[in-house]
Amino acid sequence: MADHSELIEQARLAQGRARAPHSGYPVGAAVLTESGNIYPGCNIESGAFPTTICAERVAIFASIAAGEKNIQALAIVTRDGGMPCGACRQVIYEQCGEIPIYVAGTDDPNPKAFTTSQLLPFPFDFQQL
Ligand code: THU
Secondary structure (H helix, E strand, O other): OOOOHHHHHHHHHHHOOOEOOOOOOOOEEEEEEOOOOEEEEEOEOOOOHHHOEOHHHHHHHHHHHOOOOOEEEEEEEEOOOOOOOHHHHHHHHHHHOOOEEEEEEOOOOOOEEEEHHHHOOOOOOHHHO
């Protein structure tokens, strides 16, 4: 996908489906897979706070559960262009490898682009222990 606007648009739509009654901070994400499919995710919060799940992990896990093998790009949308949390960076590293990660505000005309290694430069890697 030369133009990532569709991936970001799907993340923006997913942000609108977030369930964030505790934080009031809806997050949307979307992954593009090798087969060309896009899987959205949104944060889903729980009254038992640790069981909340981030938007990025919902999108990544949904694509894996659907049988996708290779994630090629990830987009994240928040109201302020917030960066992914450390837990999600670890999951991105393990499940996506080195991919482009687009971070955008909800109506942001200039999304920022990062790579996995920029966001997690010294990863924990169980395979290398
Ligand atoms: N959140 C995400 O969905 N992704 C992140 O990378 C950071 C945080 C969610 C979790 C929680 O529902 C809300 O944002 C506030 O922390």
